[in-house]
Amino acid sequence: MTVHALYLCEGSSDAGLRDHIEAIGAEMGREILVTVPDLDRLPDKPGHSVRDKLQAAQRLSDGGQVYGLVIIHRDSDSNAPELRRREITEAVDEVSPGLAHVPVIPVRMLEAWLLLDQAAIREVAGNPNGKVALNLPKPTRAESEPDPKALLKQAIATASGDKGRRLEKLQKRFPENRARLLQMLNRNGPVQQLASWQAFTQDLREALSSL
Incomplete structure (x- = not known):
């Protein structure tokens, strides 16, 4: 049976995690089709809270696709991952009670997952x-790392060897390069050593096994 899943991410450059979600499902012998709604394009753009995003996604799907699973990305930032996990669970229970959910909670921010593949960083740097x-x-x-985003941005700049205007143009493409790095992420590589990745993939596998 195909699992229709909703993925709510923090920003458009996080959408590449969809490919990894579907690939993990395929590894388990489960077909999972992931929808990533662009909530920022709604006339009544939702707030940043999980509750606001869930409600906006619900309005979009009213009378349409019924989801069996929702995957919610929320960086821990300066908060303990447990607090983010509780925030996600409470929001789902309020807006979509009974809906299976999987939290994605990178420690501080998702860029920490992208700092571990030098070859990929050099490639996106050109x-x-x-x-x-x-x-x-x-x-x-x-x-x-206190600011993995800044560290990743600097690493791409250093890897490029660019100076002046070329470097300025490269820096402006950071969101696109970050998105590409997420798509290139090696699920079987060093990221497996990170506690937040382990928690995400374990939760996803358990959710898929229970559906």
């Missing part, structure tokens, strides 16, 4: 054969 040191954290330290 300099795949570069050798300059990028000073990226080891997997054991990635989730302790």
Whole structure:
């Protein structure tokens, strides 16, 4: 049976996680079709809370697709992951009681997941054969970085070797490059060592097994 899932992400550059969700389902022998609504294009743009996004997604699907699973991305930022998990559960119970849900809670922010593949960073920087040191954290330290987004942006800039206007243009493409890095993420690579990735994939597999 095909599982129709709704994925609510924090920003459009996070949409690439859909491919990994569907691939994990395929590895389990489950077909999962993931819808990623662009809530920012709604006339009444929802707030940033999980509750607001769920309500907006519900309005979009009224009378249409019925979802068996919702996957909700919420960076922990400066909060404990447990607080984000509780926030997600309470919002789902309020807006869509009984709907199976999977939290996606990167520690601090999702960029921490993207800091572990030097080859991918060099590729999106346009300099795949570069050798300059990028000073990226080891997997054991990635989730302790205070600002992984800034670190990733700097790593791409360093890897490119660009200067002046070329560097300015590259920096403006950061959202696109970040989205590409997420699509390129090696699920079997160093990201497996991160607690937040382990929690996400375990929760997803358990949810799919129960449906």
